[in-house]
Amino acid sequence: MAAAERYLNMSARDLRLELEEVYADYAGCLDEDRFEDWPAFFTDDCIYKIIPRENFDRGLPLATWRSEGRGGLLDRVVGIRKTMMYAPRYMRRMITGIRILGWQDGELSVRANYLALETLNDETTKVFNAGQYQDKLVVVGEHLRFREKLCIFDTLLIPNTLIFPL
């Protein structure tokens, strides 16, 4: 509880620094191919969705990727590592423009831009997906964790496949 208090009373500047670190660690985890560590950024009861902006804007519920709970995230990791077939690739995530919308009922609402760059064999690096995170974080133990992460993307026409998390 003490940690929650600490975050709630934190100055805007300190909170921003905390979030900068959360997002940098998040991007690093994914960019460095440490998918097994990815679910730890979330709460047990999290919801993670990657949604085309056209669906989001029209209030259509379909997500291109929908993971429910940390178990759902782990299943995606099993998919990436064991069951799905895809060409080798690197993905790099740029997270910028973090905006803190504020606390409500113990949840911190944050928005940020992201850009995912994809590099495939025989191809130059391209912008794979551009979008906005609409996140809700809560304090778990000593850390901020995502309870909800929506990746709402502008790139409606996905270049072939979306395999790795954003």
Next chain:
Amino acid sequence: MGDKPAFPDYVWPEGGLSRVPYWAYSDPEIYKREQERIFCGKSWAYVALEAEIPNAGDYKRTFIGDKPVVVTRDEAGGINVFENRCAHRGVQFCQKHLGNTPEFMCPYHQWTYNLKGDLIGVPFRRGVKQQGGMPADFDTKDHGLRKLKVVARNGAIFASFSDDVEPFEAYLGTSMLALYDRVFNGRQIEVLGYSRQLIPANWKLMFENIKDPYHASLLHVFLVSFGLFRADSPSKVQMDPTGRHGALVSWKGEQAKTEALADMKSFNADFKLNDTTMLQPHREFPEFTVVMTTLWPNIIIQQQSNTLAMRQLITRGPGEFELAWTFFGYADDDAEMKQRRLRQANLMGPAGFVSADDSEVMKYSQQGIGPSPDAEGVMEMGGREWQDEPHMVTECAIRSFYDYYRKVMEL
């Protein structure tokens, strides 16, 4: 067009139905002929769901082959499909995926069309200060947008560039019509959302993929591991009498370790899901759990347990196509069913646990096929001819597709 000598070098390989020449996937002349004869020929192309344009003035922008078209709902409730190409200078005037408008105005010179595609306004038609203007005999009736034939059946809309295409029901044939009516059964459709992907492969590879049950239990580790489909599942492959349409149908059978599993290297009984909600189908349709219907020339109707989707093929040249997914349910679905459809949708689309494999492998195909137009593919699984089969160990629906394709293309 239409004369064999235009394609002197394009000789279909020996072996007929059991071979496909690789030039068919990459040649620009073949692609051009496909546009003329297949997409603009005597076919009914899928364009929209009625639920996307429920009200007067609603429109959807889409494509048939390469050609941009607009689907509208007019004031009288009628459905219209016309080319998205201004009759004046060819501008693609409609740019939004979906919208509502009382009329369409081309931004370039403000030629204006009503919801049926008739030209209703031409600025400066009488000139300005007695100067210029259109010739006295210019008649707006002669300059409407190119209109297509339209048919709607139980919620889905199809259009044709051909005036003498056969009636839709006859076009589908009895067996395909019955499968179509299973999903489009008169219940009000509700759109759940879209996914779009650009697949760097020839459009025919997508049809082949859905007409090919041979790969399902081999490529898709996910399907096999979690018992959704196996080569020993009870199943069948059906075609219409022309061979152009096809359907893979399967239903739930006993899942046990059998001999067939020995050949499926992808089977791993150890994989377990933490979140099994996406694998909890609810029996919804009679008899079959999965029906994947491919309708010539541009649509796959997917009923995979409780996920329903239209997968529309939009060609973008010989080596690329857009796959536009429209996921849907029924307006009277309860909250649980809606949730189920959204969860199971995780298996499908550009990030689908199952269908991402297909998109990737289609790219691999094009990468292998493209540089070798003189080589050919082999399709002898289940024989060298085609007929309906009560099993999935066959490529008969691909053979039937090319049987019809060759007739239309005169190849």
